[in-house]
Amino acid sequence: MPELPEVETSRRGIEPHLLGRRIEQLEVREPRLRWPVPPDTAERVAGQRILALRRRGKYLLCDLAQGVLMLHLGMSGSLRVLPTRTAPGAHDHIDLHLSDGQCLRFRDPRRFGMLQWTAAPAEAHPLLRALGPEPLEPAFSGAYLHQRARGRRASIKTFIMDSHVVVGVGNIYANEALHLARIHPNRAAGRISGARLAVLVRAIRDVLAAAIAQGGTSLRDFVREDGKPGYFAQSLRVYGRAGQPCPRCGGHIHQRRIGQRSSFYCAACQR
DNA sequence: CCGGACGCCTGTCGGC
DNA sequence: TGCCGACAGGCGTCCG
Numbered sequence: 001m002p003e004l005p006e007v008e009t010s011r012r013g014i015e016p017h018l019l020g021r022r023i024e025q026l027e028v029r030e031p032r033l034r035w036p037v038p039p040d041t042a043e044r045v046a047g048q049r050i051l052a053l054r055r056r057g058k059y060l061l062c063d064l065a066q067g068v069l070m071l072h073l074g075m076s077g078s079l080r081v082l083p084t085r086t087a088p089g090a091h092d093h094i095d096l097h098l099s100d101g102q103c104l105r106f107r108d109p110r111r112f113g114m115l116q117w118t119a120a121p122a123e124a125h126p127l128l129r130a131l132g133p134e135p136l137e138p139a140f141s142g143a144y145l146h147q148r149a150r151g152r153r154a155s156i157k158t159f160i161m162d163s164h165v166v167v168g169v170g171n172i173y174a175n176e177a178l179h180l181a182r183i184h185p186n187r188a189a190g191r192i193s194g195a196r197l198a199v200l201v202r203a204i205r206d207v208l209a210a211a212i213a214q215g216g217t218s219l220r221d222f223v224r225e226d227g228k229p230g231y232f233a234q235s236l237r238v239y240g241r242a243g244q245p246c247p248r249c250g251g252h253i254h255q256r257r258i259g260q261r262s263s264f265y266c267a268a269c270q271r
Numbered sequence: 272c273c274g275g276a277c278g279c280c281t282g283t284c285g286g287c
Numbered sequence: 288t289g290c291c292g293a294c295a296g297g298c299g300t301c302c303g
Contacts, residue, residue, distance in 0.1 A: 003296060034279070034298080058297075075297055076281080091281085110280045112297060127299090154274060163298075170296055219296065220282085239296095260276070262294080 002073040004135065004168025005211035006222050006230065007058050010079050013225035014104060015053045017081045018062065022049050022099035030093035034074055034114045037094070044117040045069055057131050057167030061122050068122040074112030076221040080105045109221060132166045135204050140166055142198025149189040149197060156192060157185035158259040160204065169204060172217055172239045175264045177203040179238045179248075184270045185263045210235065238264040 002010070023045050031037040045064060052063040062069040073079070084103045088095070094106040094115060106115065118125045133139040148165055149156075159165060161174050169177070178185050180203035183196060192200075211217060216230030219240075223229055237247050242255035242264060251268030 006296075032280095072297085074280095075295070108280095109282065110295085110297095112280070152273080158274085161297090172296060217296075222296075259274090 002058060002075075002077060002216075002222060003170035003173050003211075004055075004058060004208055005173070005232065006216035007055055007060060007073060007168075008212050009216040009224055009230055010073070011053055011055045011060055014079055014081055017102060017225070018050045018053055018098070018104065020050065021102075022047065023064075024097040024099055027095040027097060028093070028115075029088065029095075030111070032111060033093070033108065034072070034112050035116065037115050038117070041115065041117050056123070056128055057134070057163055058170075059122075059128065063120070067117050067119050070114070070116050070118055070122060070125065070127075071106070072114040074108060074110060074114070076110040077106065077108040077113040078221055078223050079225055080107065080223070080227060081225045107221075130164055132162075132164050135166050135168055135201075135208055140201060140205075142194060142201050145197045145201055146194040149192065152189040154189055155186045155258050156183055156189045156200075157261075157263055159189035160200070161259075161261075166204070168208065171261050172236070173204070173207050173211065175239045176207045176237055179246075179265060179270060180207060182270050184267070185258055185265050187271075238266065240264065 026042040026045050028037050028042060048064040048066060050062055050064060054061040058072060060071040081102055082105055084097050084101055091109040092105050092107045096104040122128055152159060157174050157178060160169050177200060181200040183200060211232040214230055214232040214235065215224055216222060217232040218229030219233060238253050241253050244253050246253055246266035246269060249269040251266045253264055254267050255262060255264050
């Protein structure tokens with residue numbers, strides 16, 4: 001599921017339920033995620049107050065009095081806030097029981113997600129240290145992308161999906177942003193002008209901001225903390241629309257694999 | 272350093 | 288109806 005808009009939607013949804021609450025207990029029913037949940041995680045966080053809930057790329061960072069609880073939703077993860085007594089389903093792997101009788105429940109059918117405690121600052125964690133800039137912040141500029149793209153022969157789509165270049169852009173929004181910017185997804189990153197990369201930066205910002213405003217995209221697994229879907233799926237211009245007409249020029253939307261990922265584009269207006 | 276392929280998992284869908 | 292392969296929103300690791 002979750003690209004930046006879905007993680008940010010989750011963050012905003014759960015934040016009011018977590019802030020200032022104490023962690024009564026961390027219940028791990030299934031520790032076998034992308035990386036196994038370390039056995040001492042529950043005792044590291046038990047009794048601690050939640051001071052802040054932040055997002056870095058697709059990671060959620062829960063600041064505690066001691067250290068930080070890191071959470072990644074992987075491909076199929078979602079978070080719900082529920083009464084603690086609610087019976088868990090088959091893929092409800094983790095419950096964070098809160099001091100007010102609610103719990104934060106992590107569901108992840110494919111188990112590509114992660115949960116682990118780390119000492120502050122979380123930014124020093126090996127998985128976060130080398131991440132690129134946040135796409136909605138000023139450091140992600142046309143000049144930055146142009147400089148990073150210099151000499152790179154990888155396709156622009158693969159390039160913007162690389163979290164070391166810019167965080168948060170996954171397969172859906174890479175396709176959408178490239179369509180908005182009229183750039184063919186298979187064009188070599190290093191062979192695109194600075195002016196066009198500046199347009200792409202704006203397109204990435206616009207599509208992510210619009211998706212956040214709609215509560216993200218729900219295709220399969222993603223739901224908000226209250227169980228409702230996000231509504232951006234209806235705004236998708238090319239993703240999942242192979243064979244349909246391009247909303248800009250009426251051309252044919254193609255689908256092909258680029259970098260092992262399904263890619264959608266209009267060959268008429270994306271160059 | 273770079274680019275491409277490969278796993279890790281489960282669920283679903285289309286074709287035969 | 289059942290089986291089987293392909294595919295699905297991520298990403299670290301390995302290899303050439």
